[in-house]
Amino acid sequence: MRPTFSRKRFPELGNDLPRFDPRRLIPLSLRRKFNQRFGHPDIFKYFESDSDWTPPAGEFGELYANHSGRLIMKWVHYLPIYDQLFERYRSGMPGSSPNRPIRMLEIGVLSGGSLELWRTYFGPEATIFGIDIDPACAAYDTPENPVRIGSQDDPEFLTRVVAEMGGIDIVLDDGSHIAKHQRASLDILLPLLNEGGIYVVEDTQTAYWESYGGGLRRRGQIVEVAKTMVDGLNKWAYRGRIGKRAKLASTEIGSITFFDSIVAFRKATRIAPATRITGGSEQERRSWLPTYRQT
Numbered sequence: 001m002r003p004t005f006s007r008k009r010f011p012e013l014g015n016d017l018p019r020f021d022p023r024r025l026i027p028l029s030l031r032r033k034f035n036q037r038f039g040h041p042d043i044f045k046y047f048e049s050d051s052d053w054t055p056p057a058g059e060f061g062e063l064y065a066n067h068s069g070r071l072i073m074k075w076v077h078y079l080p081i082y083d084q085l086f087e088r089y090r091s092g093m094p095g096s097s098p099n100r101p102i103r104m105l106e107i108g109v110l111s112g113g114s115l116e117l118w119r120t121y122f123g124p125e126a127t128i129f130g131i132d133i134d135p136a137c138a139a140y141d142t143p144e145n146p147v148r149i150g151s152q153d154d155p156e157f158l159t160r161v162v163a164e165m166g167g168i169d170i171v172l173d174d175g176s177h178i179a180k181h182q183r184a185s186l187d188i189l190l191p192l193l194n195e196g197g198i199y200v201v202e203d204t205q206t207a208y209w210e211s212y213g214g215g216l217r218r219r220g221q222i223v224e225v226a227k228t229m230v231d232g233l234n235k236w237a238y239r240g241r242i243g244k245r246a247k248l249a250s251t252e253i254g255s256i257t258f259f260d261s262i263v264a265f266r267k268a269t270r271i272a273p274a275t276r277i278t279g280g281s282e283q284e285r286r287s288w289l290p291t292y293r294q295t
């Protein structure tokens with residue numbers, strides 16, 4: 001049976017105004033009507049025109065379009081982003097020799113479809129676990145794609161799952177999308193991620209939605225957390241106190257990439273920044289001294 005999606009199931013859409021916005025004086029029902037008409041892109045259009053839909057170019061889009069297993073719902077612009085972020089892991093963990101198959105944890109199982117698709121994408125050797133708070137998701141627990149039931153903000157649960165996986169290279173947080181849950185998972189799992197691994201939080205549009213604990217530039221929502229970690233990436237360039245997440249970024253994060261509704265943290269032990277001069281004459285090289293100093 002074809003699943004039905006209605007805006008009623010996504011009441012937050014078009015509905016999250018800043019706390020003191022005067023538009024709040026307009027009745028919610030009217031705001032919703034207005035927003036449905038004018039405010040948001042029609043995110044449901046692809047359900048209504050499946051047959052004539054062409055996926056964006058790329059392997060993941062191709063697999064997504066041809067997926068015939070359990071239900072998955074992804075924003076279309078994520079499909080090429082997944083290729084950009086995950087392509088390098090398809091033949092195993094970069095830098096391991098011989099290439100060790102990757103270990104991935106997906107937070108948020110829902111109907112089990114995305115676990116199936118990750119299996120297709122990463123191949124039979126990969127370890128792919130899913131976790132979900134909803135006990136009904138235990139129905140999708142299989143030997144290929146084990147599913148464990150628990151909350152993404154429970155440190156003991158997450159640590160146990162990672163131990164069972166034998167370590168972790170990739171995390172995809174597609175769970176509750178609530179700010180404090182996203183932060184909790186990041187704080188627990190990012191330090192556990194293997195060197196060269198990647199931690200991806202998706203649906204970060206909710207970082208701007210009040211009902212998810214978000215808001216534009218609101219402290220503690222995941223986009224703001226990632227921004228403060230950017231300061232950690234550049235810590236060598238200034239003096240000043242930084243928080244624990246920025247501190248982690250200053251030593252263990254190689255890059256933080258922002259996309260529309262996705263943030264990705266790449267784990268990489270940082271090397272002390274240093275310049276090196278090459279080319280030119282010896283005299284030129286001697287006279288062109290680097291001026292950077294580490295803090």
Ligand SMILES: C[S@@+](CC[C@H](N)C(=O)[O-])C[C@H]1O[C@@H](n2cnc3c(N)ncnc32)[C@H](O)[C@@H]1O
Binds near residue numbers: 072109150
């Ligand atoms: C957006 S759906 C996941 C969709 C799935 N990844 C896919 O692409 O088809 C979000 C899932 O997160 C689960 N969830 C909500 N809160 C959670 C929490 N605190 N810990 C773990 N999972 C949670 C929900 O039960 C739901 O199944």
